[in-house]
Amino acid sequence: MNFETQYINDRQMELNMGPQHPSTHGVLRFIVTTDGELIEKVVPDVGYLHRSIEKIGEKVSYHGFMPYTDRVDYVSAMTANHAYARSIEKMANIEVPKRGHYLRMLADELCRLASHLIAIGTYPMDIGAVTPFVHALREREKINDLLEELCGARLTYNYMRIGGVSFDIPQQFVSKTKVFLQEFAIFLDELDRMLSENTIFIQRVANLAAITTKDAIAYGLVGPNLRATGLHYDLRKDQPYACYNELDFEVPVGKGEQGILGDCYDRFIVRVEEMKQSAKMIRQIIDNLPEGPIIGKAPKTIREKDTSSYASVESSRGELGFFVVANGTANAHRVKIRSGSFAAISMLEKIAQGVFIADLVAIIASLDLVAPEIDR
């Protein structure tokens, strides 16, 4: 545990990057062995945001754990709510009404937009371009306003309940969302011109740290990072939950347009394409919102015996799952959270070998790591 720079020999040096570093998206530390400008080895040191949410899950009731799931991944908190609610519903056989499913999907997709805007906004900022970040955050602010109208909070929403959602949409929410989607379509055009087709950006990130599909699967990489390697796999399509099978959308995958398949540019462009699909989905959801109750019948105290369940959703960072074990009391016996960032950072040691120090920052940003999701 040494935070000082070490001179190993006249060639190698051990540098310390983080924990407080603007490009690490949270509190993360990397111990970097360098040879001049080149990285020989990078060892991630995590745990600075460890709050033992899994232990808290054993101490509070099933309903009471819901607000804590927001804190697992605060950049897209709704999807974590959704995954936990699904896991308990599966275990206790609780039905969710159709309108509840639709409102969940609406919240999920808005959250995915907000999360991907952070991902693609901070990415160029980490490697030196500040303008796109401001544009992305401007759009994110509008989504935060919408979500605030929906549930009263801007970051940690606690919107979903076991059995459905807590509030119905307010008046004029649909029309406001439509206005937002129109403005967002303009932003997406702007983004293509500003970033996706920007030669400087492409030359900076193309051909960098390419991941093959085989390696990605072996290391458990999920979500956009996995799809960027060319594998067509999305839980919303392949194991549909909520009412995703009723929506018409495509799953964007990496094509290696600007360089090697699965490089940093592919991970970026997959997220941009995913935002276009999410916008398309939100339009379908608000057009086809069914009438009816928003929350089903769930017992006040859930007691299940000798059972366990695992349910996952396609979060902004891939498969986010909750494995819950019941023991007959009102609290869970064990809660295990499977998160996408944990798998992504465990792979960093392998893919960030022999790159420049400046490229390490680009690789971290391209994987879209969120520190609280790693540490839980």
Place this chain on the structure above:
Amino acid sequence: MSVASPIWEMFLQKIDSATLLEHASLIYVRVVPKDLLPALTFLAKDDAFQMDYLKYMTVIDWEDHFELVYHLYSYRTNLECCVSVEIARENPIVASCHHIWPAANWHEREMYDLFGVTFSNHPNLQRLLLPVDWVGHPLRKDFVEQDHFNGVSTTRNNVVKLPSAREFES
């Protein structure tokens, strides 16, 4: 895919000590510790299973023993199952499976950190989330937090004094 399908019967022929269960539409494969590594290797490498994706692995503390769970999935055959094994709570040692799925490397470090399960043949078995000088394994049911850590108290008195009912009304 249910437990009674032919490929699971083939699995039972290969690993005869295993038992199969189904909970909430998920198949649980229970094996004895000596068959753990052969069973995992078989599930990962056999053409009928090809379980190439280790979703997560975790430990459940049942007070008298530990249960180790591996959640596997295959992108090729779309099969999914949980492999579970019971191990002793005192001095638990399991063979590492990082050579089958590199993802297991970090999961095993996490299990070592939070439960104190030792994985033999692991390349770098160190604490992952907690500080290296932390005492104990917090996700064990009998864990007692140390009073002080590096001179800092781990508990804190509540400085907010709540008013009594009478004070509140007046």
